[in-house]
Each structure stands twice: as C-alpha cells, then as structure tokens.
Amino acid sequence: MSQKIPATLIPGDGIGPEISEAVVRILKEVEAPFEWDHQLAGMAAVDASGDPLPKATIESIRKTGLALKGPLTTPVGGGFKSINVTLRKEFELFANLRPARTLVPGGRYEDIDLVLFRENLEGYYAALEHYIPADGDPKGIAISTGYNSRKEARRIVTYAFEYAVKNNRKKVTIVHKANILKLLTGLFLEEGREVAKQYEGRIAMDERIVDACAMQLVMNPYQFDVIVTTNLFGDILSDQIAGLIGGLGMAPGANIGEKAAIFEAVHGSAPDIAGKGVANPVALLMAAGLMLQHIGRKDLADRVQAGIDGAFGAGVRTRDLGGQAGTKDLTDAIVQHLR
Ligand code: NAD
Numbered sequence: 508m509s510q511k512i513p514a515t516l517i518p519g520d521g522i523g524p525e526i527s528e529a530v531v532r533i534l535k536e537v538e539a540p541f542e543w544d545h546q547l548a549g550m551a552a553v554d555a556s557g558d559p560l561p562k563a564t565i566e567s568i569r570k571t572g573l574a575l576k577g578p579l580t581t582p583v584g585g586g587f588k589s590i591n592v593t594l595r596k597e598f599e600l601f602a603n604l605r606p607a608r609t610l611v612p613g614g615r616y617e618d619i620d621l622v623l624f625r626e627n628l629e630g631y632y633a634a635l636e637h638y639i640p641a642d643g644d645p646k647g648i649a650i651s652t653g654y655n656s657r658k659e660a661r662r663i664v665t666y667a668f669e670y671a672v673k674n675n676r677k678k679v680t681i682v683h684k685a686n687i688l689k690l691l692t693g694l695f696l697e698e699g700r701e702v703a704k705q706y707e708g709r710i711a712m713d714e715r716i717v718d719a720c721a722m723q724l725v726m727n728p729y730q731f732d733v734i735v736t737t738n739l740f741g742d743i744l745s746d747q748i749a750g751l752i753g754g755l756g757m758a759p760g761a762n763i764g765e766k767a768a769i770f771e772a773v774h775g776s777a778p779d780i781a782g783k784g785v786a787n788p789v790a791l792l793m794a795a796g797l798m799l800q801h802i803g804r805k806d807l808a809d810r811v812q813a814g815i816d817g818a819f820g821a822g823v824r825t826r827d828l829g830g831q832a833g834t835k836d837l838t839d840a841i842v843q844h845l846r
Pocket of ligand 1: 522578579591755756773774775777778779786787788790827
C-alpha cells in the first residue's frame with residue numbers, strides 16, 4: 508500500500524458536487540493515495556457559514572499544499588470577490604496550466620494537442636477598479652488598473668519553457684498586445700524574449716498579437732504547441748482552445764505555486780445544468796490526472812486516462828458532446844475501462 512497523501516477536496520457549486528463525486532469514485536477505483544479533507548468554498552460556504560472562503564478551507568490547503576476544487580460561482584457585478592482569484596493570490600499560484608487534447612474523434616478538429624500557460628496573479632485580474640464622475644453621472648467612467656511585473660513575467664515564461672523541455676515540446680508562443688498596451692504587455696513580451704534566449708537551439712520561440720492568435724487558433728491550430736500569455740488573454744484563449752477539443756467539459760486546469768497547487772476544471776459551475784445529472788465530469792477528472800502527475804503518480808494518471816479514452820472509444824457521450832449519457836453513465840463507462 509502506498510502512503511496516504513493528505514489533500515483538500517472542495518466540491519464547489521452548481522455541478523461541482525456531482526462531478527466531484529464522480530471523480531472521487533474513479534480515483535478510489537485506481538487506489539489514488541489521496542486522503543481527502545473535505546472543505547467548503549463559494550456559495551456552498553456562504554450557505555453554511557456566511558463566509559465564501561472560510562478560514563478552515565485556507566488552513567486545510569496551507570497544511571496539505573494540494574487541492575482538488577470544483578467550480579465556484581462568482582456573483583457578476585457586485586457581491587463577493589472571486590474566490591478563485593483570492594485563492595490564487597493567497598497561495599501565490601503563479602502558473603495556470605491548461606492542456607487541451609482531442610479525446611473525442613469526429614469533432615471540429617482531430618489531433619489537437621496544445622498547452623496554454625496563463626500568468627495567474629497580475630494583469631487586469633488585480634481588479635483595482637473605481638468609478639470617476641463624468642457627464643453629470645458620479646459613476647460616469649469606470650477605471651481598471653492592470654499591472655504586470657518583470658518578476659512574474661519571467662517566472663511564468665520560464666515555467667512554460669521548462670515545461671516544454673521536460674515534455675518534449677518544440678515551440679513556445681508568447682502572446683501579447685504590445686502594439687497597443689505598449690507598457691503593460693510590452694514588458695511581458697520583453698521579458699519573454701529574454702527568457703527565450705536561454706532556450707535557443709532547444710525550444711523555438713514565436714510571438715503573436717492576441718487578436719491574430721485568436722483567429723489563427725481557429726484557422727490552423729496545429730501551428731501552436733505551447734502558448735504563454737498574460738492573465739486575461741490566457742483566460743479567454745483557454746476557453747477558445749477548449750472549444751477546439753469539444754468544449755469546456757473536456758478542459759482541465761492546474762494552478763501551481765511554490766508551496767501549493769490547486770487543480771480544477773476550466774469550466775464554471777454551469778447553473779443551467781446543475782442538479783440534472785448530465786454534467787460531463789471529464790474536465791475535473793483530467794484535472795485530478797494532473798494532480799496525480801504532480802505527486803509523481805503518472806502511472807495512475809495513465810490508468811485514469813485509459814478509462815476516459817476507453818469510455819469515449821465505446822461511444823459514450825454526455826450531452827455537451829452530442830450524446831445522451833448522464834454523469835453516472837459516463838462515470839460507469841470510465842470505471843469499466845480503467846487499466
Ligand atoms: P460555465 O463554464 O459554468 O458554463 C458555460 C456553458 O458550458 C454552460 O452552457 C454549461 O452548461 C456548459 N458546461 C460547463 N461545464 C460543463 C460540463 N462539465 N459538462 C457539460 N456542460 C458544461 O460558465 P458560466 O455560465 O459563464 O459561469 C457560471 C458560474 O461559474 C459563474 O458564477 C462564474 O463566475 C463561475 N466560474 C467559475 C470558474 C471556476 O470555479 N474555476 C470558472 C469559470 C466560471
């Protein structure tokens with residue numbers, strides 16, 4: 508028996524509890540060594556204690572340094588600040604890794620295999636916002652201040668290049684908008700170019716303006732390999748890339764820092780389908796796969812992946828993939844195909 512590894516489990520809001528249950532079941536089947544500490548965050552925590560991010564949840568992640576998190580609902584406009592953003596800041600989770608690979612044949616594109624790294628702490632996610640009066644309205648203009656530091660730009664671009672080296676990738680594309688946001692994203696590009704020089708001859712470097720990149724991802728996604736970009740651009744492009752591989756139900760993410768890592772699906776709490784038993788658990792399951800790799804258990808991640816590939820190979824599809832299977836049907840099929 509391998510040694511148990513304490514890990515925090517946050518089921519999340521909306522479809523979170525349904526897909527978390529499916530993922531925990533599959534992890535149990537492969538005897539993943541996690542010992543779960545169940546904690547709350549988001550609306551579920553507000554309902555239970557009035558606090559969207561209870562101290563007990565933060566303390567648990569501080570202790571375990573490892574969490575699997577379901578999606579959390581963030582109120583639009585007013586209300587509390589995004590718990591996801593708060594967690595990233597609290598634990599200095601500077602790198603957001605979002606891999607995307609075609610798993611279901613017959614989609615828009617075959618054989619997509621892209622990895623996007625998103626800077627996770629700065630940019631417009633600093634959310635330094637205020638109103639100033641204009642045109643007789645005290646809230647006539649809204650102002651948001653974004654910032655990028657050289658330190659974080661170097662750290663995330665280096666992380667992307669190191670990932671490329673370790674994972675036999677060929678090229679890193681730095682995505683920016685330095686033609687307009689000349690300082691904010693110009694700084695990111697400058698630092699990226701400096702970092703890239705250290706990898707010359709090993710990993711190719713390429714640069715793209717974000718709008719052109721968005722178009723080229725649709726026209727010919729195969730020209731990209733690893734992409735690294737600032738926070739907001741990474742948020743948008745990673746959803747777009749999820750669209751290339753069958754949608755948000757297929758896209759996992761990892762938030763990685765020096766002292767902690769939090770694994771989650773790219774998608775949100777999907778209130779439109781919550782409680783109906785139809786959500787696709789694969790994105791969160793693949794996030795758990797990244798978590799297994801993070802603790803050095805690629806063997807178990809491969810077993811989980813074999814289950815996913817087997818279930819899709821057998822034609823089982825949830826509604827987001829054009830099928831009729833429910834969360835439990837797909838989970839059962841994955842369990843049947845675990846290696
Ligand atoms: P969403 O990702 O929740 O849903 C977008 C669409 O994709 C919906 O039609 C939904 O049904 C579908 N979808 C998403 N995940 C799916 C799955 N696993 N299986 C099948 N279909 C799936 O985005 P939204 O509606 O813009 O956001 C809802 C809430 O989630 C908001 O409060 C938002 O702030 C929050 N959110 C949280 C996270 C996170 O916790 N990491 C990420 C994004 C959004």
